[in-house]
Amino acid sequence: MKPYYITTAIDYTNAAPHIGHAYEKVLADVMARFQRLNGREVYFLTGVDQHGQKVQKKAQEAGKEPQQFVDEITAHFTALWEKLGVKYDSFALTTAPPHKRVVQAILTRLHEAGQLYKASRRGHYSVRQEQFLTDKERGEDGKFGDEWGEVIELEESNWYFKLSEHVDWLKGYIRSHPDFIFPAHRAHDVINALEGSGGIDLCISRPKERLTWGIPLPFDPDFVNYVWFDALVNYISYAGYLADECGNTGLPDFKTLWPANAHVIGKDILSPPHAIYWPTMLHAMGFSDADIPRLVVHGWWNVKGSKMSKSLGNVIDPNVLADTFTPDGLRFYLMKDIATGYDADFSDERLLMAYNKELGGGLGNLLNRSLNMANRYRNGVVKIGGHDDDICVSLRETVIEAYTAYPEKMESWAIHEGIEEAWKIVTAANGFIEQTQPFKLAKDESQAARLDAVLHHLAESLAHVSVLLDPVMPVMCGRIREQLGWALPDSFKLTDLRWGLLPDGHQLGLGTPLFPRVEVASEEGAGAKARP
């Protein structure tokens, strides 16, 4: 089976990352880890988009060279991924020479194939903002607002990609490939956008007088390549496309890696860039239908019902949350409280609840009480096979049902349902303790065998939980296993899960609270700590 190739959007390096960036990368990371755990080779690519007008402007304002400016912002991103445990195989930088060479090679090929042409168009241009304006920039009265300053009509030459030649193919492709976009309902919007269009091509250049911070067009030095074309190509340039021709080394073998199994993106960049520009670009480059990648479109985290935006001042900083609730605590919340593809509401209160009640009270406390009793009554030694009863059978069935249902849920991006499956074990095990009351069994010598069985069932159940939740909480699940005195065997796969991970006579470790309770001072929930 070919490697599972997963990418994320590459983030625009004009500001520091917020919770939305973090969500997307964690989502992709969880899927990558799940696939690995499922025994599949994985190539996980993320990165940053460092080109573009905004970057050039911001760098100027900061009095810095663009490269220095983007390097600094990029460091914020990579530091956050390090902190959150986002473990990628490669990190795309659009200013990196190997990437630039591939972009130029593609442009050359398309140019030679007659897919690009130069044309002149008139438009409204804001002198102050140094950009062309579209009808969307018009106010209610149909005029351009004061924020644009002086607006003049200007004619400008640019290079265009003959996107319109591929639209009919794209419509057919989308209709005949319901898997192309997940969730499927978003394909409607794309088809709709295509229907309403009138053969407009894609502008892929900016004159050098206006924008220098970009990749020069190899066939016309007066222009640089503009944004989407350059950015989208990262998905193939970093996968080894045209590596030989461009003299790029150290990259994967493109033929075995492509197509991407998942381009994980936000709904804001589905149409037009990923659903229209990207497949038509690939098609123009000669990619077949079988080599069109799949799009996984996630929703947004709103804040109290409204969009997160700098102007509203409600931007959530993932760094602070990870400090308060641990990186894995944040990952857990981000994966559990949203259904992939849909929006969710970010809530300090729910995050606090997820951490304290579910992770602390549910999972952490289960581990702690189980280990405490095992150590107190049996010096942490697991003894198997001396006793069995219906209550034990029932717990075993829950575990088996959970790890049976789990892979399907995860495979179909229903991460929150995968977590739910694992959580059935946590809930059942806590109930199991109430039913069996090992602390009472310990007082009765005649119940010794039953106590052994109970303690064994708890430890074994926790070992399973530590595997199932590993993609979501890699650090904490590692700690669970440490406390259990158990490590994942080499090349352990999900399909290796079975009742009986812990051997007879296994020595458990000592328990320490995994998720120490987070106390909040005010009634504003976690806000007090999360946003000082």
Next chain:
RNA sequence: GCUCCUGUAGCUCAAUGGUUAGAGCAGGGCACUCAUAAUGCCUUGGUUGUCGGUUCGAGUCCGGCCGGGAGCACCA
């Protein structure tokens, strides 16, 4: 303006056209003591936005209205 999605418990969401619309969390009560003031059991809570239609039967299908959201190709 055009197109599409959506409206179910305080919150997040389930319910192939088929019993009395369910779960988790939050709220309330009780129990327990191994544990991180944890856990378990019980429980409150609904005119499924609204008006009509189709049907033996509608949360589900159709239409109107009201509310929420999204998309509509040089905008990253």
